Amino acid sequence: MARPPRITRTDVPTVPLPAGILKPEAMRPAPLPIPELDALDVEINTMAAGVGEMVIDPETGAASTELENGDVLINFEPEIAGREPGGAKAHDANLAEHIDQSELSRIAQELLTGIQFDDASRKQWIEMRAQGIKLLGLTIETPRNGTDASVALEGMSTVRNPLLLEAVLRFQANARGELLPASGPVKVSDQIDENSTSDSLAKSLEDGLNYYLTVVATEYYPDTDRALFYTGFGGCSFKKVYNCPIRRRPVSESVDAEDLIVSNAATDMRNSARVTQQIRMRPSTLKRMQLAGAYRNVPIGSPAGEQANAIEQQKAQIQGVDAQTQQTEDREHMIYEVYCELNIRGFEHKEKGEATGLQLPYRVVIEKDSQQVLEVRRNWAEDDDRKLAKICFVKYPYVPGIGFYDIGLIHILGNTTNALTAAWRELLDAGMFANFPGFIYAKSTGRQNTNEFRVPPGGGVGLQTDGMSIGDAIMPLPYKDIGPAFTQFIDHIMQTGQRVGGTAEINVGEGKQDAPVGTTLALIEQATKIQSAVHKRLHAAQAEEFQLLKECFRENPQAFLDSVKTKGNLVWNEATFLAALEDASIVPQADPNVPSHMHRLMKAMAYKQLQAANPTLYDAKAVDTRVLRMLGDDDPEALFAKGPAQEKPDPKVIEAMMKEKAQQQKIGADERDAQVKLHIQDQESADQAAERQSREKLAQMSLIKDIITHPEPDAVLAQAQRFAGGIGPQ
Secondary structure, three states, X not given: OOOOOOEEEEOOOOOOOOOOOOOOHHHOOOOOOHHHHHHOOOOOOOOOOOOOOEEEOOOOOOEEEEOOOOOEEEEOOOOOOOOOOHHHOOOOOOHHHOOOHHHHHHHHHHHHHHHHHHHHHOHHHHHHHHHHHHHOOOOOOXXXXXXXXXXXXXXXXXXXXXXXXXXXXXXXXXXXXHHOOOOOOEEEOOOOOOOHHHHHHHHHHHHHHHHHHHHHOOOHHHHHHHHHXXXXXXXXXXXXXXXXXXXXXXXXXXXXXHHXXXXXXXXXXXXXXXXXXXXXXXXXHHHHHHHOOOOOOOOOOOOOOOOOOHHHHHHHHHHOOOOOOOOHHHOOEEEEEEEEEEOOOOOOOEEOOEEOOOOEEEEEEEEOOOOEEEEEEEOEOOOOOOOOEOOOEEEEEOEOOOOOOOEOHHHHHHHHHHHHHHHHHHHHHHHHHHHOOOEEXXXXXXXXXXXXXXXXXXXXXXXXXXXXXXXXXXXXXXXXXXXXXXXXXXXXXXXXXXXXXXXXXXXXXXXXXXXXXXXXXXXXXXXXXXXXXHHHHHHHHHHHHHHHHHHHHHHOHHHHHHHOOEEOOEEOOHHHHHHHHHHOOEEEOOXXXXXXXXXXXXXXXXXXXXXXHOOOOOOHHHHHHHHHHHOOOOOHHHHOOOOOOOOOOOHHHHHHHHHXXXXXXXXXXXXXXXXXXXXXXXXXXXXXXXXXXXXXHHHHHHHHHHHHOOOOHHHHHHHHHHHHOOOOOO
């Protein structure tokens, strides 16, 4: 007869039951001894489920689970996977605290398997990158000796041609000068505004962000400089922009390409199924992340240590350390931070209350050795109804390639560097054998104590020849000297590599010295097309990085306010800062159309030539000011010559000059008055003369009238006499 199942009760509350399961308070019994459970009216359906599976009673809400030994465990407040717990409703909550352990295990296994496939897809790229590190020639190698079985001759040269290293260093130096100016990399592009207040706010924001990246975030410049080295060397590097929970501020850190595992078949990160960053984390840092609440606080064992890949072995060889030897206390945890899409049980995407099966973007953190899921967080914006994934990585490309990982100088100059390395070694070996030739001697020359002859400079070695001539007993080996054709071929390979790698010298000063600026610019542009295209890609990548940094500050404005309290006359507060972020367009200081300082100098010369050719059309001082700014001078006004200094005049002299001026003004006023009076008198005299002429004319007309009307002769005669006498008519 089978033993009836023993019922065990648990009252540990966990989370609310799913909707639709009724559990009145009257159905929840008070704590009772185990034997008293027989009095409870709880129907346990142990036949409907297998061992270890949970069955929910729809009437009471109790959950029953059959154990392997036949016992049944009853939980009156079970944790149900299928309903989102109350603590997980916060958008930025760590869902790993609320997901069932079996679901976490499934997620870990699924992601770890996918990461292995992604890593295997880039195996060839890893090996090529390791070979490229070796081609840099950063390890000092001594000439090989005869103890090495792989060496054909003793003393063979091991020198490496620095073509690849020169190209990488030149690219890094040029990119750093353009993308990381001393004053700061950020520029607010919309500073010019009719409202002077907005213009001042934008300028203060630009100064504040540059202060943050140069003074507060001290890791930004050296980290970006290192990323630029790997961009030119391997083809791409990555920047990760996020709010660090330990430093409690936005951070932009470089991520080595070998530490970002993406399937090489993906075109970009947005179209990739997984983006995994492998992080080597010290145990103390892992504990800090747990205490800060970023990771789930679960026990993690000691790290087992990782097998170094080909790239890590080459780096360790250059640094002179053993990549495998590491004490237990110095080992680091391997953390996988995975950006992926999942359909998590209990957190399904639903429409109209029904699960759609749509996979949502999440960020999952897994400790590789223990396979513990430490973090599961939603990876979309809270106000995004489409639930699109947020990308926190920025890719700095050199030349876009066939796969996800781009083409770098190791791909462009790898074979050329190998060829030049072989040629250099042949030249050195030929010179060595020409100065210290080998030889063949006749055995009939007699019994010798040794068959090795090492003649020091100024020394000699005796040889028994049995009467033969030395020339007949010993024959030098017919080593052939390097001819001029081989040397020319080496130069041709070097020039081709320099032209492709962007390290060729541009002879813009040769030939006609007064060549037009346009012609010189065309020569430079033709010779630097590759570098110009790379610079445009880097400019776009840095602009994307600043946009992500802007979003981080929008989420955490207090980090900026704590670091940059005042800048100039502006005192920042949260409202002002957020308003400035909303209105400002943050772009890099670098000009995407000027990839190098040489281009900038030639543009400055073009401005000056235009101004000299048309002096009336351009403002000479404005042109010189712009040219000086293009040359990197922050205060061009200080370079302009000032006018001659004038001595301060004596106050008595000024007073005397003022009195003299007043006297002259008074004299001038009197003269003007006299002239006005004289003009008035002349005008009155002219008026009187005109009036007299008018009277005379009237008298003449009256006389003519009398004659016409036949007056008496005596009267007419008397009247005419009076008129002739000037008396005029009476």
